[in-house]
Amino acid sequence: MPDLTLYKNDFCISTSQSKLDMQAIHQFLSKEAYWSKGIPFNKVVTAAEKSLNFGLYLNEKQIGYARIISDFATIAYLGDVYVLPEFRGRGLSKWLMQTIQQHPDLQGLRRWILLTGDAHGLYRQFGFTPIAAPEKWMELHNKNVYSK
Numbered sequence: 001m002p003d004l005t006l007y008k009n010d011f012c013i014s015t016s017q018s019k020l021d022m023q024a025i026h027q028f029l030s031k032e033a034y035w036s037k038g039i040p041f042n043k044v045v046t047a048a049e050k051s052l053n054f055g056l057y058l059n060e061k062q063i064g065y066a067r068i069i070s071d072f073a074t075i076a077y078l079g080d081v082y083v084l085p086e087f088r089g090r091g092l093s094k095w096l097m098q099t100i101q102q103h104p105d106l107q108g109l110r111r112w113i114l115l116t117g118d119a120h121g122l123y124r125q126f127g128f129t130p131i132a133a134p135e136k137w138m139e140l141h142n143k144n145v146y147s148k
Contacts, residue, residue, distance in 0.1 A: 001052070001105055011092065012057040013099045020048060020055050021062035028065070028082055030146075034117060036080070038146035047080070052105070056083060056096055063087045066096055072105050078114040093119075097126050 003016040026044045029036045048067065056064030064083040070076040078100065083093050100106065116123060131137055 004099075004103060006099060008095060010058055011063075011095075012059075013096060014055050014057065015053060015103075016055070017048070017053060019057070020053055020065075022048065024062040025065050025080075028084070029080060033080070033082060035115070036146065040146065043146075052103070054096060054100055056092060058087065064092060064096060066100060068100065068103075068106065070106065070109070072109075074110045076106055076109050076112050078112065081114075081119070093122055094125070097122065101126060 001015075003014065005012060005014040005016065022041070022045055025048070026039070026041045029044055030039045030041075031037070051067035051069050054066045054068075055062055056066075064087065066081040067079055068076050069079065081093070081096070083096070112128070114123060114128065120128075
């Protein structure tokens with residue numbers, strides 16, 4: 001799958017694995033993100049290696065991130081989405097979401113899924129809704145996996 005790189009003023013979104021600042025991503029996910037506090041560095045690296053990554057950059061500095069887990073035919077899971085607090089309110093998360101949803105390898109999917117504790121308003125703008133039949137969904141969730 002060829003890398004995608006888009007620019008808007010001094011900002012860049014890229015799917016290039018080689019551009020990712022894994023230290024910066026780990027810093028945010030392990031220290032700031034409520035969903036992955038304490039995640040080990042090697043878990044962040046493995047997750048990125050097995051995902052379609054969208055890095056958000058100001059010049060060369062990593063300021064945001066999102067990743068897609070997908071079979072690229074029927075379903076995509078959107079996870080680990082963030083924009084550093086000092087860069088929020090500039091439309092960057094919307095640009096990131098537009099870029100993800102317009103990616104050529106993510107077209108024609110039957111289902112997109114995500115989990116969020118605080119960004120429902122953002123995702124609603126991109127067609128996400130609460131699960132229509134939650135009684136059909138099940139999960140096995142170990143919320144303390146990184147604290148062991």
